[in-house]
Amino acid sequence: MPFFRKKVYACGGYYTISLGTGRKEFHPKKPRPGIEHYIKEAIQGSIDQVQSPEHIDEGVIGNFIASRFCHQGNLGGFFPMAHKTFQYKPCMRVEGACDSGGLALVASVKTILADIAECVLCVGVEVQNSVKAIYGADYLAAAGWYAGERKNGHAYFFPDKFSQRAGACFEKFGFDPFRSGMAQWYTNAIENARKNPKAQEYHNRNTSLYETGLSAPNPKAFCEHINVFDCSKVSDGGAALIFASEEGLKNIGVDKKDAVEVVSYAQVQDNITTAPPDLTKLTTCQIAAQRAYERAGITPQDLSVLDVHDCFTVAGLLAIEAAGLVEYGEVAAFVKEGNTKRDGTIPTNTSGGLIGYGHPTGATGVRQAVDVVHQLSNKAADYQVAIHTDRPYGMISSMGGDDKTVVAMIFRKSD
C-alpha cells in the first residue's frame, strides 16, 4: 500500500524577499515592516495564483518564536486579516524551532490525507531583525534544551553547536579538505543568490567568494571553528504554498500541470535532551531522507534538484551526505568538485539556500518547498536548473535544533 492514500499536490508557491544585512533596502536603525506584513504578502502572493480562493479550507502557519522577537503569539489570527476567505475557518500555528516551516508543510499534507480538507494554505514566517544578533541568539537557543544546555552554552549558542561539528569534521576528515568544502558551499550559495532577486545576498558583489569563505574564525568574538560567512543570516521573511487534493485543485481552479505532486514525506524526531550520537553526521536527517525515499519508492539518484537546511556551511555538507548522495566522509570533495552547483550532478539550494537567500527561521521549510516546486514546474526564472525527464523528483530536507526535528518531503514533476 502506498504511503499516501490519495494524491496531494502543491501549487501557488510564493515568498517575500529575505530582509536583513546585505539587502540594499535594509538599515538596522530604520523602521521595517512587521510580522503582519510578511504574513499578508506571502498569503496574498499565493492566493493571487488561484482562481477561487474561497475554496481554501484551512490555514497552517509555521513560526518559531515570534512571541520573543515580535512579542506576538496567536499567529493563526492573521489569516483572516490577510484574506477574508479565512474568516471563521480553521487556522493554526505549528512550531518545531527552525523546522517550524517543515512541520507546517507536514500538518497541511496530513490534513488533506485525513480527508479533513481538500485545500490548505501553508505559510511560514519569521521576523528576527527586531533585536541585535546577540539577543536573537538567546531566542534561537530555545531550539536546544534550555534547562540542560543553555547555562553552559556559548553566547552564540547554535553557531557554537555547529562550530563543534565543524571541529569534529576537521579532526576526522582533515582540516584542509573539509574547510575547502565549506568555503565552496559558501561560494555556491552566494552565486545562486545572485540569480534570485529576493535573496538577501542578491546584491553581493564580492569577487573573491571562496577566499572570503576561508576567512579565519575569531573565537574571542564568535566561534572556534567557523566564521560568520559559514552562517546563515538574520532574516525577516515569509513564504506560502498551497496543498490540495485533486478535487481541491479543481475547486480553487488550478490546472494540474501548474501543480507538482507531493509523493512522500517523513517527519522524524530525536530527543532534545541528548547529545547527537556522532558530530560528523546528521543522523536524524539521514533517517528522514531514507524513509522519504522508501515511501516514494525512489533512490537519491532519481532526484533532479535538492534543497537542504544549510543553517551553517557544515550543516549543508552533512545534509548532502544524510540525503544519501555521497558516501560518508566524501561530501567535502563532492561539493568542491562542483556536484552541487547549478550545473552539477545534483543542483542544491538553487535559490541561495539559508546562507544565500536567508533564514527567516519559521519560513524556511516552506520557502524550501516553494523553490523545489518552482524548479519542478519550470517557474524558477533566472535560477531554473535542468529537470531531467528520467529523474523528475525533487526533495527538501528541513531541520530544527541540532538535528532534532527533521522533515524530508519529496515532490514529483507533473506529467
Place this chain on the structure above:
Amino acid sequence: MTLDERLENVAVIGAAGKMGSGIAVMIAQEMAKLKLQPENSDKIYRLYLIDINEKALDGLRSYMKAQLTKVAEKSTVLLRSLYTAREDLVENRQVIDAFVDDSGSVLNFSPDMSVARNAHMVFEAILEDEKIKIKLYKKLKKICPDHTYFLTNTSSIPISFLDEHAGLDGRIIGYHFYNPPVVQRLVEVISPKAMNDELKQLGSQLGERLRKKLVPSNDISGFIGNGHFMRDGLYALSELERLQRTYRQVGALYVMNTVSQNFLLRPMGIFQLIDYVGIDIFQCILKVMRTHLGDARLRSKTIDRMVKLGVLGGQYSDGSQKNGFLQYEKSRPVGIFNIRKKEYFTINDRWKKKMDGIIGPLPDGLVSWKGLLMDPGRKDRLHTHFTALKAIDSLGAQLAVSFLQKTKAIGEELVKSGVARSADDVNAVLTNGFYWLYGPINEYV
C-alpha cells in the same frame, strides 16, 4: 603599586566631555572585569567621574550606560565565562545586564573634585587651557596622596611645563587619546623630563590593557599629532587665501577640501577635519603652540575671523557634526561658509560640476580612501595613483603634489626639530590617529 591596584580607585576629570567620557568607558570596563575575578571579590572599585557641568553629568550617566551595554554586547563570549558561577544568569541578555550593573556600580558622578582624594590614577581631559590646567593640578596635588599619578590628555601643552608649574615632581605623563577614544587606537605618550620610571611603565601597561597603540613623542608643544595637523591646516589656509583671489573664497575652499580628500586619499577633506576638531579648538591649540614655541607663524587670520563670527564647528553630543567652514546634513557637507556674506552657500550640482571641471580629473583607475582601507594591495595602488597624479597637468593635480610635498616637509621637520624620535613615529601617528592610508614621510614625492 601595580596597574591592577591602581585601577581600584581612579578619577576622570572633565568626564562629561568627548574625550573624558570615552576614557571613562574604557576604564570602567577594565575595572568591572577586575571586579569580576573571584580573587578580587572583597575589593572595592571606584571610578569618580568629575565634571563641573552638572547638566552634562546627567547626560554622562545615560551615555555610560549605553556605552557599557555596547561593550558588553561585543564581549558576551568572555562575559559568559566570567559569570559562570552565577547560576541565575543564563541568557546573554541577563549576562549583559549584570555586567552593565556591575560596571555601573563602580561609577560615582560628581561636580566636586574633592572626591578624587583617594584616586591612585587621575585622568584629566579638561579644556586645553594651561592656566586652568595648572590651577586644577595644584588643587589635586593638595588633596591627593603622594603616590597618585596624573595622566593628562593635553594635545599641545608641554608636560614639563604643567609639572613644574603645579609642582607635581614628575608624577604626570602626557597620555593623549584621539577622538573618539574608545574607537581610535592611537595614544601619544609624552614623558616630561622629570618623570619617574614607575609611571613610564604604568603608561605602557595601561596601553596594552586598553589595546592601544602607543607612540612616544618628545615633550615639545603640539607633540607629533598637532605638530603636524596644525601646520598642515595652516598650509591649507594659506593656499585658501592664495586661491581665493582667482576662485573666490567659497570656490577656493571647495578646491582645497576636495583636493585634500580625493586626490590625497584622506578620510576627509582638510576643512572638514578642522570642523571636526572644532575651529575654536584649532585656534586654541595654535595659541598654545605659538606661545611655547615662540613661532609667530602659528596663526591664521581666517581662523581668528571664523571664531570671532562664532562659526566654530565641533560636534553635537550625539556625535553629529556642527556647521563650520562647511555646512552639514547628516554629517555630509552640503554647503560652504561665505565669510564675507556670513552665510552658507549651498553646493548645487551645476556649481559642483563647474568646480570639479576647474580642479580637473582624478587619475584613471579611480581609487578612494574607503576603497583602499581594506585593500591588501594598497601600497602598490597608492604608488600608481601618485605616479599618475604627478603626470597630470591640472589645478587639482598640482595642488595635490604641492600639498604632498608640504606635508612631507612638515613631517621631516618634526623629526629634525626633535619632536618625533623617528619618521616611523610621525607616520604611525598620522596613520593611526588620523586614519591616513600612508604616512606623510613617504616616497610618493
